[in-house]
Amino acid sequence: MRLILLGPPGAGKGTQARFICQTCGIPQVSTGDMLRSARAEGTPLGRMAESIMARGELVSDEIVVGLVKERLAQPDCEAGFLFDGFPRTIPQAEAVLEAGIEIDRVIEIQVDDDEVVRRITGRRVHEQSGRVYHVLFNPPRVPDRDNETGEPLTQREDDREETVRDRLEVYRRQTQPLIRFYTELSRRAPLEYRAVNGVGDVDAVMQDVLKALGD
Ligand code: ADP
Numbered sequence: 001m002r003l004i005l006l007g008p009p010g011a012g013k014g015t016q017a018r019f020i021c022q023t024c025g026i027p028q029v030s031t032g033d034m035l036r037s038a039r040a041e042g043t044p045l046g047r048m049a050e051s052i053m054a055r056g057e058l059v060s061d062e063i064v065v066g067l068v069k070e071r072l073a074q075p076d077c078e079a080g081f082l083f084d085g086f087p088r089t090i091p092q093a094e095a096v097l098e099a100g101i102e103i104d105r106v107i108e109i110q111v112d113d114d115e116v117v118r119r120i121t122g123r124r125v126h127e128q129s130g131r132v133y134h135v136l137f138n139p140p141r142v143p144d145r146d147n148e149t150g151e152p153l154t155q156r157e158d159d160r161e162e163t164v165r166d167r168l169e170v171y172r173r174q175t176q177p178l179i180r181f182y183t184e185l186s187r188r189a190p191l192e193y194r195a196v197n198g199v200g201d202v203d204a205v206m207q208d209v210l211k212a213l214g215d
């Protein structure tokens with residue numbers, strides 16, 4: 001299975017990606033997580049990406065495509081992979097095609113703007129592991145503590161309400177055109193396109209996502 005999860009920031013891509021990857025035994029390739037690790041390690045790439053990410057803008061296509069190609073060269077991607085947060089622009093999607101990276105299925109998770117804002121502003125993360133919680137919708141057992149390690153949770157700098165509106169605008173301008181791109185591609189390539197309603201509790205959405213994977 002070679003999959004793409006598409007949808008606005010906060011749609012629940014990362015949350016669903018974890019389930020899909022466990023179920024299908026494929027690695028999750030999240031460009032957001034990769035960029036955040038580079039930032040935490042203080043690599044030149046991470047330092048460069050830091051301020052762009054804090055503003056909710058997109059890191060350059062060339063850099064992101066380079067990161068993904070490197071990641072796909074690892075042996076664990078041979079049996080498949082799930083792209084989470086990539087591609088995010090038409091040039092990134094074209095680079096995937098040009099590189100001959102085949103995609104079997106694109107799953108779009110649909111969530112309206114108000115729900116996106118509620119989800120993102122309540123999101124809390126355990127930075128070291130990438131585990132994601134929500135203060136109301138998916139709270140940790142002990143407030144503000146990671147379930148596995150008990151370490152403190154943090155709020156991403158780009159998850160404040162003022163930045164979220166900007167990120168939605170970036171999504172609309174740069175990422176939403178991918179819906180049409182892949183819908184059209186699905187008419188002439190073996191690729192399949194499925195849209196799933198992302199509003200509902202995590203388990204209900206998961207059932208729909210699994211259905212969209214299997215049908
Ligand atoms: P994305 O990767 O698309 O940005 P996340 O998976 O990080 O989204 O989810 C964003 C926030 O919404 C997180 O706080 C997560 O716990 C919460 N969340 C995810 N799925 C749901 C859902 N179905 N209902 C309510 N909250 C959700």
Ligand code: ADP
Pocket residue numbers: 008009010013031032033035052053054056057058059060061064084085086087088092158167
């Ligand atoms: P979310 O799913 O909440 O939007 P991500 O973790 O996917 O967040 O991305 C966080 C930030 O990392 C983005 O706002 C952007 O700055 C950068 N980023 C992640 N993936 C890409 C990508 N494919 N292209 C460009 N920038 C990206």
